Amino acid sequence: MSTLRVKKSESWIDVLVYTILTISSLLVLLPLFYIITTSFAPESEYLTRGFFILPNEWTLDGYLYLLTNPGFITAVKNAVIISVVGTLINISLTSLLAYGLSKSWIKGRGIMNFLILFTMLFGGGMIPTYLIVKSLGLIDTYWALWLVMAVAPFYFIVMRSFFRTIPIELEEAGRIDGCSEWRIFWNIYLPLSKAAIATFTLFYFVQNWNLYFPAILYLDDSNKWPLQVFLRQMLIDDDSSAGAGLVQAIEYTPAAKMAAILLTALPLLVVYPFLQKYFNKGMLLGSVKG
Template sequence: MNTSLVRGKAPLFLFLAYGLLLVLMLVILFPFLYVVFTSFATREEILTRGFFLIPHQWTLDAYGYLMNSEQFVRSFRNAVTITVFGTAINMIFTTLMAYGLAKRWLKGRRTLNFMILFTMLFNGGIIPTYIVVQQLHLLDSYWALYLTAAIAPFHLIVMRSFFQNIPLEIEESARIDGCGELRLLLRIVLPLSMPAIATFTLFYTVQNWNSYFNAILYLTDSNKLPLQVYIKQMQAAAEGTMNTVVAGYDYSPSVKMAAVVLTAAPLMIIYPFLQKYFNQGMLLGSVKG
């Protein structure tokens, strides 16, 4: 093969590859920038100017309105509560069950693994699950959200596989030094499993932060509804009407865009701190899972 010909085509290939990636980045980034910039625009400019990206007049009125809105602040606080406690319960249950199933000497291990795989294909359904929650008197309680989604089977299986790939020699040496199972998990296994822990913490955080369907299914008190339900209510209230004020609330486009920005901001802040572990966890899961 003519190596000079291959070398000559390499710069052209890199140029096309980078050009394609740049186009894809702009396509993905443009809607986000539009939402952010529109949130800083005035109501009058949005209603009269039409489509635009950079506003002529910048204002924080939309964010000020949301910060002074009792309904938004309450929904945001509810979302934080659901996310923090829900993610903690998810990780505790998933980690403990995955660690137990990773032990080959565990009796009934195959039966439990089959039951977990079965739930990935079939589940009880919405109505039976609702009846169980009702019989346990968990309706209108955050525990209905926590317990019905305590363990994601796929996350459990991947974490179990991660624990199985920890060298047995490390565990045996720790047991010789007097470590029990709980101390072994906390002092040895978990520090070695930080990529997997960080990865699934991020997954569960996103899942709980975006809680919508289960919230409207199990929560009846409007004061307990999370942020995603508030966003949907805002959209539904203003949809199909030219009025920017509905039922005493200001639902102008800039306010809706500001609500979207504030909803996405916490996850965007958290992700950079977990990015290193997240990338390692995804790579290890693809190789060892």
């Protein structure tokens, strides 16, 4: 009887858990579904129906508006440049720094590790950072975005811990074969760290692709703004035009906003499946061995 009661209680718990997960999934998927469907709605749907889930008429006006908008095309190019170059800088500096400070024979590594950990707990502040960037002449350049966030302390700590788990015998064998420090790093450590590298590459890419506040803070030229700032500007222009009663000026704005949200998230949805196996493995190794 006790066994049956335990099984019944477990079954009720399973039902409750699956119910909660189903509701949570719907709360996440329904807004996405709403964005997808309304991005294909014509202007008349927004003016006459207000809120709706499925449009009565389907159109590509929102997407055509974006794809023929020079501002959107420029923002896409800027986002690609910022994300690709920034991710290469991030993962290169993080892996090199983690490799160097994972060696016990490096002098002063304790102080350097402490300083990096200190920046994780206490930031330099927005105004001092801005003044440093300005004094270096990096305002209105992409280097202000890349250098300020070049290394994430948490990613560095996890990667350093991962490097420490690689057997020292492999490094010693490489040195016996005459490998330089660079070849040991490039031919031994990096191939064994594909999961960790892929995981943090994905994280850094998402971070760079979603840059918003740093871009507003450091970039004055609107021709250098990434996608997130472009979306913000769309909202501001929409609200300003609506407040002034300029109906003609916002003919495609509602559908265009929804389409812009989808197109902004599309690269992340495309990249993630290719890195998913490394992502799961890398996070598991980092949590167990680190």
